Amino acid sequence: MQSAEVIIVGAGMVGSAVAYGLARAGRRVLVLDGGDGDFRAARANFGLVWVQGKGADMPAYQVLTRDSSDLWPQFAGELAEVAGVPVDYERKGGLAFCLGDRDFEARGLALHRLHNQLSAAEQDCEMLDRVALEKRLPRVEFGNNVSGASYCWRDGQVNPLRLLQAMHAGIERLGGRVLAACEVSQIERGEQGFRVATANQVFGADKVVIAAGVATKGLALQVGLDVPLRPQRGQVLVTERMAPFLPLPASGLRQTAEGTVMIGATKEEVGLDAGTTMSSAAYLADKALQVVPRLAGARLVRQWSGLRVMTPDSFPVYAQSQSHPGAFALLCHSGVTLAACHAERLAEAIDRGVLPANLEPFHHQRFSRDVRQAI
Amino acid sequence: MFVRPFDSQQKAVPVVIDGETVMAAEGEMLASVLLRTVPFYTRTTPVSESRRAPYCLMGVCFDCLAVVDGVASVQTCLVPVRAGMRVERQHGRREVPL
Numbered sequence: 001m002q003s004a005e006v007i008i009v010g011a012g013m014v015g016s017a018v019a020y021g022l023a024r025a026g027r028r029v030l031v032l033d034g035g036d037g038d039f040r041a042a043r044a045n046f047g048l049v050w051v052q053g054k055g056a057d058m059p060a061y062q063v064l065t066r067d068s069s070d071l072w073p074q075f076a077g078e079l080a081e082v083a084g085v086p087v088d089y090e091r092k093g094g095l096a097f098c099l100g101d102r103d104f105e106a107r108g109l110a111l112h113r114l115h116n117q118l119s120a121a122e123q124d125c126e127m128l129d130r131v132a133l134e135k136r137l138p139r140v141e142f143g144n145n146v147s148g149a150s151y152c153w154r155d156g157q158v159n160p161l162r163l164l165q166a167m168h169a170g171i172e173r174l175g176g177r178v179l180a181a182c183e184v185s186q187i188e189r190g191e192q193g194f195r196v197a198t199a200n201q202v203f204g205a206d207k208v209v210i211a212a213g214v215a216t217k218g219l220a221l222q223v224g225l226d227v228p229l230r231p232q233r234g235q236v237l238v239t240e241r242m243a244p245f246l247p248l249p250a251s252g253l254r255q256t257a258e259g260t261v262m263i264g265a266t267k268e269e270v271g272l273d274a275g276t277t278m279s280s281a282a283y284l285a286d287k288a289l290q291v292v293p294r295l296a297g298a299r300l301v302r303q304w305s306g307l308r309v310m311t312p313d314s315f316p317v318y319a320q321s322q323s324h325p326g327a328f329a330l331l332c333h334s335g336v337t338l339a340a341c342h343a344e345r346l347a348e349a350i351d352r353g354v355l356p357a358n359l360e361p362f363h364h365q366r367f368s369r370d371v372r373q374a375i
Numbered sequence: 376m377f378v379r380p381f382d383s384q385q386k387a388v389p390v391v392i393d394g395e396t397v398m399a400a401e402g403e404m405l406a407s408v409l410l411r412t413v414p415f416y417t418r419t420t421p422v423s424e425s426r427r428a429p430y431c432l433m434g435v436c437f438d439c440l441a442v443v444d445g446v447a448s449v450q451t452c453l454v455p456v457r458a459g460m461r462v463e464r465q466h467g468r469r470e471v472p473l
Contacts, residue, residue, distance in 0.1 A: 240448055240469070241421035241422075241468050241469075242468055242469055242470065242471050243467075243468045243469065243470045243471065245471045258421070258422065259421055259468045294471055294472055295471070295472070296472070297446070297447075297472025298471070298472055299448050301437075
């Protein structure tokens with residue numbers, strides 16, 4: 001039986017980041033990835049490292065997101081060095097475009113409200129009116145309806161596919177293993193640690209981390225963790241490669257290092273369906289054209305979708321099992337943004353075997369009615 | 376669809392490729408004109424800027440892209456020639472469209 005100190009079930013953004021962090025701390029890690037046909041949010045996402053606008057009514061999430069953004073520069077630098085894979089990370093700030101005066105005003109109020117929920121923190125966002133926006137992005141001709149944008153200096157972007165590849169390479173360079181096509185079917189506690197079984201193999205470990213995206217629910221139940229989650233589909237469009245014109249990433253619109261323009265993303269409640277639709281393509285294209293009308297002449301080269309891993313309040317779940325200590329379930333929808341935090345803080349906590357106080361708000365017991373009433 | 380160039384029944388039409396006038400058969404696909412016109416390439420790639428020529432001739436490979444009458448990234452294998460068409464080979468990343 002192959003064994004490791006920690007088995008990570010799932011080699012997506014969350015599992016890979018935690019495995020990389022544990023490997024860097026000297027743990028022997030084994031990452032079991034699913035099959036080619038599995039739902040893979042990690043291969044479908046948009047590539048923003050994003051802070052602005054996140055965490056309404058959940059200050060702990062605002063803090064987590066900011067912390068991760070602050071950890072990203074060092075994380076990206078180290079990862080590129082360890083893995084030998086550049087990830088095209090940039091942190092020049094990001095924009096959320098506003099259409100019409102009412103939208104501009106509402107955006108400003110929403111960000112102000114968010115800031116008020118985070119006591120004693122400096123404001124990292126500002127509103128740019130149309131004139132200020134044009135000054136900031138002189139090469140972009142904005143649509144008539146663009147009233148301005150919110151700007152957050154903590155925002156950034158990364159090539160998400162390279163990030164995933166780099167984390168996998170990093171894990172292996174640090175002595176860990178990533179096994180493909182190892183769909184885990186059973187997790188149980190044996191006499192010595194955990195037994196983790198696929199259809200034809202059994203692995204052993206002291207700890208098990210379940211970070212299997214939408215498949216987390218069924219696996220976590222086996223170790224006494226009942227985590228609520230649902231898939232939420234996001235469709236994305238991408239254009240041909242063009243000369244650089246958009247120097248800052250924006251919510252739903254960014255130009256990649258290669259020159260393609262990504263346009264995203266829908267939020268659809270359609271269950272386990274990772275298909276694409278013409279109506280969403282039209283909706284996304286229209287949205288992008290309102291901001292940058294000249295994109296009408298650009299060629300779209302692909303459309304795809306991924307399934308976000310959503311909890312009832314959309315915030316992450318980090319939990320250790322009480323009935324099976326040493327078994328953890330992790331799930332979230334912003335695995336790219338949170339990757340730095342997952343590789344540093346979350347990996348460290350799992351290594352110690354205790355999730356610290358600042359991660360306590362992310363236990364899924366927050367969804368049970370008794371706890372809600374107590375709050 | 377295959378079109379035989381210079382069928383004696385067909386009319387010859389002039390096409391301007393990078394400033395030089397080339398004769399093509401009316402109805403012929405632009406890619407086939409580019410294929411036989413020195414220096415035999417249609418574009419350079421956005422990343423390494425190496426040359427590409429028409430390859431699949433059926434709208435799949437996107438290697439025959441060129442700027443046609445001011446419109447960049449046109450798949451020339453899908454466009455029949457017209458008299459007076461102005462074609463430019465496409466170099467590297469195109470500009471954001473006007």
